[in-house]
Amino acid sequence: MVQSLNRLKESPSQTAGPYVHIGLTPNFSGISGVIARDLGDEMVNDKTLGERIGIRARVLDGTGTPLKDALVEIWQADSAGLYNSPTEIRGTADPNFTGWGRKATDMTTGECLFQSIKPGRVPYKPGVLMAPHVSFWIVARGINLGLNTRMYFADEEAANAEDPVLARIEHRVRVPTLIAERQGDAYVFDIHLQGEKETVFFDI
Amino acid sequence: MSAETKHPPEIGAFFQRDRSWHPRGLTPDYKTSVLRSPEKALLSLDNTISEITGPVFGHGILGALDNDLIHNFAKPGESAIGERIIVYGRVLDERGNGVPGALLEFWQANAGGRYRHKKEGYIAALDPNFGGCGRTITDEDGAYAFRTIRPGAYPWPNGVNDWRPAHIHFSVFGHGFAQRLITQMYFEGDPMIWQCPIVRTIPDKAAVEMLVAALDMQATIPMDARAYKFDIVLRGRRSSVFENRLEGN
Numbered sequence: 001m002v003q004s005l006n007r008l009k010e011s012p013s014q015t016a017g018p019y020v021h022i023g024l025t026p027n028f029s030g031i032s033g034v035i036a037r038d039l040g041d042e043m044v045n046d047k048t049l050g051e052r053i054g055i056r057a058r059v060l061d062g063t064g065t066p067l068k069d070a071l072v073e074i075w076q077a078d079s080a081g082l083y084n085s086p087t088e089i090r091g092t093a094d095p096n097f098t099g100w101g102r103k104a105t106d107m108t109t110g111e112c113l114f115q116s117i118k119p120g121r122v123p124y125k126p127g128v129l130m131a132p133h134v135s136f137w138i139v140a141r142g143i144n145l146g147l148n149t150r151m152y153f154a155d156e157e158a159a160n161a162e163d164p165v166l167a168r169i170e171h172r173v174r175v176p177t178l179i180a181e182r183q184g185d186a187y188v189f190d191i192h193l194q195g196e197k198e199t200v201f202f203d204i
Numbered sequence: 205m206s207a208e209t210k211h212p213p214e215i216g217a218f219f220q221r222d223r224s225w226h227p228r229g230l231t232p233d234y235k236t237s238v239l240r241s242p243e244k245a246l247l248s249l250d251n252t253i254s255e256i257t258g259p260v261f262g263h264g265i266l267g268a269l270d271n272d273l274i275h276n277f278a279k280p281g282e283s284a285i286g287e288r289i290i291v292y293g294r295v296l297d298e299r300g301n302g303v304p305g306a307l308l309e310f311w312q313a314n315a316g317g318r319y320r321h322k323k324e325g326y327i328a329a330l331d332p333n334f335g336g337c338g339r340t341i342t343d344e345d346g347a348y349a350f351r352t353i354r355p356g357a358y359p360w361p362n363g364v365n366d367w368r369p370a371h372i373h374f375s376v377f378g379h380g381f382a383q384r385l386i387t388q389m390y391f392e393g394d395p396m397i398w399q400c401p402i403v404r405t406i407p408d409k410a411a412v413e414m415l416v417a418a419l420d421m422q423a424t425i426p427m428d429a430r431a432y433k434f435d436i437v438l439r440g441r442r443s444s445v446f447e448n449r450l451e452g453n
């Protein structure tokens with residue numbers, strides 16, 4: 001025998017199920033009066049620094065059908081590349097930007113829209129910057145463990161070309177699954193769970 | 205200020221997730237997973253600042269009844285129908301440390317097994333005094349508690365006669381986006397647990413047992429509410445003093 005490492009195991013995940021919106025966006029699901037406002041509903045206010053953008057996301061299953069019961073959370077840096085988090089030790093982020101958003105996909109169209117700002121670049125390791133990106137976390141009925149991916153910006157070609165995370169994607173044909181095109185004032189990001197266009201998901 | 209600011213934050217990367225301990229994506233006995241599970245290998249990524257950081261919520265977001273599902277949707281002077289219970293426990297990390305300032309959000313069916321939702325089709329009655337959602341934030345030791353009614357089991361469209369065991373859904377925020385977790389709590393002694401296709405997506409019996417809350421008669425309030433203890437474990441952080449640091453960039 002040897003000494004025990006005394007580590008615990010992480011609680012195993014379970015699907016968010018079809019009624020995730022009762023818990024995480026109660027007002028959206030029609031339960032009013034319990035909490036005033038759904039958490040993550042608004043990321044910006046009048047004073048938020050940076051370029052205003054929309055992020056229009058859909059999650060599509062293996063048949064190409066958009067999920068109408070998904071819940072999407074995003075997490076991103078402010079316009080200077082700082083996160084609004086106690087574990088951000090490089091400086092103080094814009095207090096008028098939460099960096100975190102949560103939306104249910106629309107029960108008819110399957111789309112969700114975040115009003116946000118274009119994030120700045122953050123380091124991968126000392127001296128190496130990542131391209132501007134937004135982290136995504138997706139849960140729904142039928143998803144047993146939340147899925148992690150990232151959205152990059154099509155109009156950041158030079159930064160994308162030197163991004164160390166995108167560079168790690170062996171099959172280059174899959175890189176565009178992480179890159180959102182601009183349409184009007186919003187970036188459009190389709191997340192494919194399966195198939196030829198399957199989005200690159202991360203084990204973070 | 206909220207509890208999480210009392211100690212300097214840990215900033216290490218998280219331990220690699222043990223994906224053989226969690227359910228796999230593709231679990232055909234839970235039919236919805238078949239078209240919703242990625243087929244290609246995930247890209248492994250040692251945490252960057254984007255994964256190490258995460259939003260933290262102060263106690264200021266909480267309303268007085270957020271942790272009381274018996275009353276938070278009920279008309280004044282009334283309360284939800286069902287067996288009154290207290291659910292309490294701690295949020296820990298894999299190193300065994302309490303996680304202060306963790307946001308827990310929970311949702312559940314009513315005592316008859318019916319959810320308050322547009323897409324809910326079960327014939328069991330709605331309880332006019334039960335909404336089915338609540339939230340709380342852990343204290344400086346990682347401890348939490350809330351009051352609710354014990355939810356009922358309910359049938360669901362998968363097999364022709366599949367029923368979910370009584371359960372409460374939990375969403376957990378620790379301190380990093382990579383710790384984000386959704387899980388479910390089951391109740392000690394429920395024979396339905398071991399028949400459920402969603403429970404059985406978890407490959408290891410010991411992992412399932414982590415999700416079964418223990419009846420605790422010592423924490424039970426006489427003539428009022430029984431208590432169930434449910435601890436939740438989030439990913440731990442690496443904390444070697446020799447770890448490369450990201451500051452100064």
Ligand SMILES: [Fe+3]
Pocket residue numbers: 017019313368371373
């Ligand atoms: Fe449920």
